[in-house]
Amino acid sequence: MAAEPQRLDRPQAGSITSQFGRGAAAPDYLKGLNEEQRDAVLTTEGPLLVLAGAGTGKTRVLTTRIAHILNSKKAWPSEILSVTFTNKAAREMKERIGALVGAGVEGMPWLGTFHSIGARLLRRHAELVGLRSDFTILDTDDQIRLIKQLLEAANIDEKRWPARQFAGMMDNWKNRGQLPTDVSMADRSAFANGRIPELYQQYQDRLKTLNATDFGDLLLLCIKLFRENPDVLAEYHRRFKYILVDEYQDSNVAQYLWLRLLAQGKPAPEANLCVVGDDDQSIYGWRGAEVDNILRFEKDFPGAKVIRLERNYRSTSNILKAASHLIANNESRLGKTLQTDVGEPGELVMVTSVWDSDEEARQVGEEIEQFQRQGDALNSMAILVRASHQMRAFEERFITLGLNYRVIGGPRFYERKEVRDALAYLRLVSNPNDDLAFERIVNTPKRGLGDSTLQILYDAARRQGTSLTTAVRTLVETEELKPKQRTTLRQLMDQFDDWAQRAQAVPPEDAVETEELAPGIVRRHTSHADLARQVLDESGYTEMWQNDKSAEAEGRLENLKELVNSMEEFDSLSGFLEHVSLVMDRDTGEADDAVSIMTLHSAKGLEFETVFLPGWEEGLFPSQRTLDESGRAGLEEERRLAYVGLTRARKRLRVSVAQNRLTHGLWQSAIPSRFLDELPAAAVEVKDTGSAYGGYGYGGRSGGGRFDTRDPFDSLYETPGWQRARAQASSRKSAGPVTIDGDLVARSVDDGRGSKYDVGERVFHLKFGYGRIEQIEGNKLTIEFEKAGRKKVLESFVQKP
DNA sequence: GCATAATTCGTTTTT
DNA sequence: CGAATTATGC
Numbered sequence: 001m002a003a004e005p006q007r008l009d010r011p012q013a014g015s016i017t018s019q020f021g022r023g024a025a026a027p028d029y030l031k032g033l034n035e036e037q038r039d040a041v042l043t044t045e046g047p048l049l050v051l052a053g054a055g056t057g058k059t060r061v062l063t064t065r066i067a068h069i070l071n072s073k074k075a076w077p078s079e080i081l082s083v084t085f086t087n088k089a090a091r092e093m094k095e096r097i098g099a100l101v102g103a104g105v106e107g108m109p110w111l112g113t114f115h116s117i118g119a120r121l122l123r124r125h126a127e128l129v130g131l132r133s134d135f136t137i138l139d140t141d142d143q144i145r146l147i148k149q150l151l152e153a154a155n156i157d158e159k160r161w162p163a164r165q166f167a168g169m170m171d172n173w174k175n176r177g178q179l180p181t182d183v184s185m186a187d188r189s190a191f192a193n194g195r196i197p198e199l200y201q202q203y204q205d206r207l208k209t210l211n212a213t214d215f216g217d218l219l220l221l222c223i224k225l226f227r228e229n230p231d232v233l234a235e236y237h238r239r240f241k242y243i244l245v246d247e248y249q250d251s252n253v254a255q256y257l258w259l260r261l262l263a264q265g266k267p268a269p270e271a272n273l274c275v276v277g278d279d280d281q282s283i284y285g286w287r288g289a290e291v292d293n294i295l296r297f298e299k300d301f302p303g304a305k306v307i308r309l310e311r312n313y314r315s316t317s318n319i320l321k322a323a324s325h326l327i328a329n330n331e332s333r334l335g336k337t338l339q340t341d342v343g344e345p346g347e348l349v350m351v352t353s354v355w356d357s358d359e360e361a362r363q364v365g366e367e368i369e370q371f372q373r374q375g376d377a378l379n380s381m382a383i384l385v386r387a388s389h390q391m392r393a394f395e396e397r398f399i400t401l402g403l404n405y406r407v408i409g410g411p412r413f414y415e416r417k418e419v420r421d422a423l424a425y426l427r428l429v430s431n432p433n434d435d436l437a438f439e440r441i442v443n444t445p446k447r448g449l450g451d452s453t454l455q456i457l458y459d460a461a462r463r464q465g466t467s468l469t470t471a472v473r474t475l476v477e478t479e480e481l482k483p484k485q486r487t488t489l490r491q492l493m494d495q496f497d498d499w500a501q502r503a504q505a506v507p508p509e510d511a512v513e514t515e516e517l518a519p520g521i522v523r524r525h526t527s528h529a530d531l532a533r534q535v536l537d538e539s540g541y542t543e544m545w546q547n548d549k550s551a552e553a554e555g556r557l558e559n560l561k562e563l564v565n566s567m568e569e570f571d572s573l574s575g576f577l578e579h580v581s582l583v584m585d586r587d588t589g590e591a592d593d594a595v596s597i598m599t600l601h602s603a604k605g606l607e608f609e610t611v612f613l614p615g616w617e618e619g620l621f622p623s624q625r626t627l628d629e630s631g632r633a634g635l636e637e638e639r640r641l642a643y644v645g646l647t648r649a650r651k652r653l654r655v656s657v658a659q660n661r662l663t664h665g666l667w668q669s670a671i672p673s674r675f676l677d678e679l680p681a682a683a684v685e686v687k688d689t690g691s692a693y694g695g696y697g698y699g700g701r702s703g704g705g706r707f708d709t710r711d712p713f714d715s716l717y718e719t720p721g722w723q724r725a726r727a728q729a730s731s732r733k734s735a736g737p738v739t740i741d742g743d744l745v746a747r748s749v750d751d752g753r754g755s756k757y758d759v760g761e762r763v764f765h766l767k768f769g770y771g772r773i774e775q776i777e778g779n780k781l782t783i784e785f786e787k788a789g790r791k792k793v794l795e796s797f798v799q800k801p
Numbered sequence: 802g803c804a805t806a807a808t809t810c811g812t813t814t815t816t
Numbered sequence: 817c818g819a820a821t822t823a824t825g826c
Contacts, residue, residue, distance in 0.1 A: 086815065115816045137816090215816045250815095287814065387812050389818095409814080443802095450802045582816070601813050623812055641813080664811065665817040 029067050029100050033060075040307045041065045044074060044242065046269060047301035049294070050276040053338045054323070054647035055314030055607065062246055062276055063093055066108075067100035075241040077107040081262065083114055084246045087583050089605070090116075093246070110240070114255050116582050118218035121225070121236075128229055129221045134574065136212045136427065137581040141420060142436040143167055143214050150202050154195065161192045170200060174216025175288030177223060177254040180204060210435060219254045226261045237265030241272060248277035248297075252288040260300070269303040279333050281644050283601060285637045286626070295334060312338040312647075314607055316346025318683040319653050323646040325680040330636045338647075348685040349646075349653045351676060356660040356667075357390070357615075361397035364612050367654065368403060368595055371610060378404055380609035382596040384645050386621040390614060391597050404594040409602035414580055418545065418556040419563055423580060425535050429499045430573050433467035445544035447492070453485045469493070499535050503528075503573060528576060529567040536560060600645045611649035613642075614656045617670035619663075642675045655679075667768075757781065763798040770801065 030038055040050045040061045052058035066082060069075050084090045090112050097108070110117060119137065126133040138146070147163040169191060173183055180200040188196045207213060213221065226233040243263055245251070251259070263273040275297060282291040298304050312320055317340045324338055354360045368381055383394055391407060398405045413419060421444055424437035431437075443449045460480070461471035475481060476490045536542045542560065545553050570576040596608070615621055622638035630637070646653060657672045757763065761773050763783065771785035781798065 113816065118816095139816095218816080284814080286812085389811090412815095446803080448802070452802085599813060620812095625812060662817070 027068070027071060029064050029071070033057075033064065034311055036307055036309050036311070037061050037064075040274075040309070041068050043305055043307070044069055045272060047271050047297075047304035048274040049248075049297045049304055049306045050274065050309065051306065051334060051336055052276055052278055052309040053312060053336050054278065054281060054644070055312045056309035056338070057313060058276055058278070058309065059089075059092065059096065059246070061309070062244060063096040063100060065274065066093075066097050066244065069242055070101055078109055079239060079241045080108060080110060080244070081117070081240040081242070082108070082111040082244045082246075083117060083259075084111075085113060085250050087113055087116075089113075089246055113582075114258070115215060115218045118222045118258070119578070119582060121222050122213070122218060125225055125229070125232055128232065129225050130208050131213070131221075132211050134211070134431070136210070136431065136434060137218070137578075138207075138212050138214045138436065139414075139420070139581060140167070141440075142212075145436060145439065146206060146210075147203065150199060150206065151192075154192075154199060154202070156192050156195070156199075166191055166199070169196075170203065171216055172288060173200070174214075174220050175252040175254055177220060177257045179220070179224075211433070212436075216254070219258050223254065223257050223261065226258075233261060234265075236262060240265070243271075243273045245273070245275040246277075248275035249279050249282035249291055249294045250277070250284050250289045251293050252290055253293075254288075256290065256293050268301045271301060273301065278336075280327050280330070280336070280640055281604060283604065283637060283641050283644060285630070285633070291332065295332065308336055310336050310339055312340050314650055315340065315647060316344065316651055318346045318348055319646060319649050319651075321683040322349045322653070322679050323643050325683070326646065326675060326678045327639065327643040329678050330639055332633075332636060345683075347652055349655065349679065349683055350685050350687055351616075351679070352654065352656045352687045353672070354656055354658050356658050357393040357662065358397075360614050360656050360658050361393040363656070364394065364614065364654070365397045365401050365403060367612075369401070371652075376609060378593045378595045381612070382598065382603065382606070382608040382610070382648065383612040383614065384598060384600050384603045384648065386600055386615055386623060386641070388599055390620075394597055394614075398595070404592065405597055406594040408596055408598035413559070413562075416556070416559055418559055421541065422532070422536055422560055422563055423577070425539060425541065426532060426573060427577060428469075428496060429503055429531075429535060430577060432469040432496065432500065435461075435468045438468045441539075441541075442492070445540045447488050449485055449488060453481065456480060469496075495538060499531065499538075502531055502534070527568065528570065528573050529564050531573075532564045532567055536564070600641050603648050604644050607648055607650055609650050610652040610654070611645070612654045612656070613645050614658075615661070616642075616655055616657050616673035616676055617661060618673055619670070620661065621673055622675070639675065639678075757798070762801055764801045765798045 030041065033041065034057075037057055037060065040048070041064045044065070050058070050061060052061065062082075066080060069080060070077060082093065084093065094108070094111060097111075109120075112120070122129065122131065122135070123133045126135060144163050144167055147166050148158060151158050151161065151163060151166070169187070173187070178184075180197045183196055183200065188194050190196070192199065207217065226236075240262060243259070245259065259273070263271045265271070275294070277294050279291055279294050282289060282294070285291065298306065315323075320338045320340055327333070352363065354363055364383060368378070371381065372378060383391075385391055395405065395407070397403075414423070421441060424434075424440040427434045427437040428441065439454070442454065457468055457471055457475065460475050461468050464471055464474070472489050472493060476486050476493065481489070542557070545556050545560070548556075567573075567576050570579065618624075621642070622635055626634035626638055628634075655676070657676065658670055660667055661670045662668075757773055759773050762770060763773060763781075764770055765783070765785065768783070768785040771783040774782045774784050783798070
């Protein structure tokens with residue numbers, strides 16, 4: 001309760017803003033801050049690193065600090081640059097500052113995500129980096145399509161060098177601030193036989209022609225802009241008196257460079273740069289985040305002050321003990337120890353061993369229902385998983401139980417096909433030269449314009465050096481197209497002309513709804529939302545889904561409605577489109593009471609009374625792949641992820657391990673996660689579910705405090721996944737990307753010939769017991785076990801009885 | 802050009 | 817096992 005920011009419902013007008021300066025008594029907003037928090041708020045000058053552990057009131061410090069700067073008139077709202085990673089965080093900060101300072105947070109134009117601020121800067125100076133200020137921001141879909149075209153043009157086999165992979169690599173370079181010429185030699189050979197610089201450059205050129213950027217460019221081009229135009233940079237040095245960064249541990253190299261350029265207005269020891277973060281919660285290394293940025297801050301900014309926030313106001317001491325004990329196993333960290341003021345140690349962290357994922361789900365379901373009967377809200381409980389496929393078991397179970405749940409972080413709204421299609425129509429209305437939008441919708445709904453027709457359009461556009469739309473306009477006047485396609489295209493163009501005209505007629509602000517053209521004759525202006533509705537209806541897009549009788553069609557129509565409705569809030573179509581490409585995020589429908597199911601990654605920053613952490617098994621968590629790819633650093637990141645998971649809980653924490661898990665369609669015996677060994681025995685209670693079979697492993701010995709029982713069985717229970725992973729890991733290190741696949745797992749169907757077993761034969765499996773073979777596919781056997789039911793297992797795992 | 806069968810391939814995710 | 821993409825036949 002103490003440090004969690006109280007939610008002031010409405011900003012109290014002037015109450016705080018009126019007590020500027022003269023500051024006799026400490027301002028209200030400082031009340032209720034602990035010593036360190038207050039220090040962090042009041043140390044406005046010079047570089048400052050705030051190491052804020054989980055639940056120590058990090059956001060509160062950040063927002064209060066801004067309020068303080070404003071209140072003491074050190075800077076105007078427009079002179080503070082305040083960056084976050086997510087829109088959600090930005091929104092939350094806006095709200096909280098509003099509550100502290102009163103109205104006028106809208107006057108903080110430079111509070112936003114790295115990317116939205118980057119876009120803002122670029123639009124102001126677009127011409128200096130070869131763009132027009134109305135450039136479009138590509139989404140991943142567009143990006144992939146563009147790359148595919150480039151690869152094809154460059155005669156590169158897309159089977160061997162997938163566009164996705166190239167997109168991913170480019171993302172990495174851009175995250176590291178590398179332009180085509182900067183890509184290291186090692187990286188160059190990793191794709192298309194060293195043709196990388198060429199392709200990357202072509203991609204950048206193509207973006208420029210399209211007057212477009214991708215997400216990475218929003219930062220990369222800013223850096224370029226600042227480096228090449230010192231006068232522009234100096235302008236921002238003058239402007240930004242204070243710079244604040246949230247979640248600094250998640251920053252990547254490009255963001256770091258971007259920040260350093262902006263913070264260089266004064267010599268390092270005087271830069272008013274405040275970064276807030278927690279090295280122990282850095283979980284986005286795989287996406288290019290450099291924990292090193294935060295670990296290095298004091299070196300980058302000599303004389304930087306470091307403040308540690310270690311007083312945790314969220315969790316019970318048992319939960320904190322567990323989390324601290326676990327994270328202490330990491331070597332690369334600045335070191336903090338969370339402490340709680342709460343006297344009661346609270347419940348022990350409960351660790352449960354279950355038979356398989358179904359039992360896990362059943363058990364969690366039961367517990368949830370029990371807590372619910374005790375009066376807990378479903379909203380106060382969450383299930384945090386490592387990998388999204390774990391969610392299914394829970395969803396299925398909760399459906400049969402009739403338990404209300406919500407999945408957070410699924411496919412985002414604007415990533416849905418129908419939303420993207422609709423947006424493509426609107427983009428094309430607002431900018432006829434948006435080729436990628438054009439491609440997307442020429443034949444959606446089906447208009448009989450397939451690959452061959454499209455090819456003609458491409459050729460024409462390339463020959464003329466124009467956009468597709470322009471090319472189409474000239475083409476429809478010639479004989480090059482088949483008559484049917486020609487008329488279809490002409491009609492389509494006419495429609496777009498019509499829509500564009502209507503878009504022009506839309507009043508810029510929400511000013512006039514109606515207009516008297518002549519006495520008695522009133523013409524209604526179309527709003528953007530109306531226009532969108534018309535576009536979707538007249539293009540036949542809405543109809544396409546109405547005629548679709550699949551299950552999801554109805555939902556898609558709903559989404560379209562929602563999209564159109566959400567447009568009402570925007571002044572202009574372009575404003576709306578910017579919002580969508582940059583800002584639009586899922587609305588967390590917290591309306592009704594429901595258990596949250598989400599990944600550990602998307603749980604960062606949230607908290608719940610009760611938290612379930614299922615699937616603590618080697619290979620799954622820590623993830624085998626991370627281990628293979630990033631070794632010890634990977635393991636440490638996984639451990640931080642575990643730490644994030646543990647620290648989400650306020651009162652109750654339940655961890656579970658399944659003894660068997662279905663991976664890649666095969667049942668594999670699982671080994672309890674090493675992280676379980678790293679929980680302190682004193683804060684943990686072990687519960688064995690007393691499963692009928694397979695008494696090996698975790699639950700086997702209860703109580704003890706030494707959780708590790710895997711050693712004696714190691715060789716017996718080596719699963720194929722492990723063996724394969726190991727084989728790959730070792731081969732990867734020595735000889736680049738060689739694919740050694742197959743032998744151990746899927747050898748395709750050969751009716752059991754070559755197998756030493758026959759259908760119908762009775763066999764014994766170490767974990768599932770006795771069973772009868774139902775089917776043989778290569779080295780995979782489908783066996784009906786007497787106790788464990790029907791499973792698919794590898795031949796090497798069974799033996800003749 | 803389009804619907805359907807066959808095949809591939811499996812973390813985490815924001816912007 | 818299942819989604820998601822690609823090859824195949826009409």
